[in-house]
Amino acid sequence: MGLGLGLTIGLSALLTGSEVQASGAAARRNPVLARSIRAPVFGVAALARLGVLAGNGGVFVQPPLGYGFALDIRYHAIAIANSRLGFQFTAGHDRFQDRRVFSYVDESGEAQEVTRFTTLGHTDISLGPSLQIPLRVLFLELGVSGGLAVSVFRRPRSVDPVDDDEVVGYEPLLRGDLALGVPIRNNQGVRLGVDVVKIWSPEKNWVVTDVDAPVDTPADAPVFDLYLDVLLAYQAWF
DSSP: OHHHHHHHHHHHHTOOHHHHHHHHHHHTTOGGGGSOTTSOEEEEEEEEEEEEEOSTHHHHSSSOEEEEEEEEEEEEEEEETTEEEEEEEEEEEEEEEEEEEEEEEOTTSOEEEEEEEEEEEEEEEEEEEEEEEEETTEEEEEEEEEEEEEEEEEEOOSSSGGGOEEEEEEEEEEEEEEEEEEEEETTEEEEEEEEEEEEOOOGGGEEOSOTTSOTTOOOOEESSOEEEEEEEEEEEEO
16 A cells, blocks of 8 residues: 555656646646647737837826737747747737817807817837747747837817827837736637837927927927837637
């Protein structure tokens, strides 16, 4: 009896980390977690974004918070040590808004108020390398990508839209990202992460920082600049 018990404990101790991982993956029907590091993994995610203006954009929109959405596609196929190297494609949109209230006197001589919004939006497309590191029950993924941002800034100066500041830019961007992919069941789960996006905006797209400055004041800051995205996504792996 004692010998049999000792052999059972000994055999259990010899189970490798990959065998334990495979057992857990099978229980949750997530075979992608137990897949060989030499086998490719394809992932698709639909992301919700919480944007934070970290650069000059935060001067123009307060609070410097926004929202957005994106599609993220990744394919990892080259085994490097205990990780897979591949590529990523991301396309999405972020929007930031700030409310301003203007007072004016209408035709009848009565005081009125109207609410208008400063808006800053970025539509982005990027492509670049991505690295996937399996960590037993989840994936750590990080990457760098470059692409294009189509950005629009509109700021009201008065009740009349004719006085608005408006800038449209088509500029290069660089994105760095870090995320955890957590398969929950049937190779589907969630993705949690953060992106850092830098947009290079030429001086022709700069605007005046002081919203109350005279119309002929020289532009002094780029509004299309650095921002962050905190990400929550539905993710599927194939």
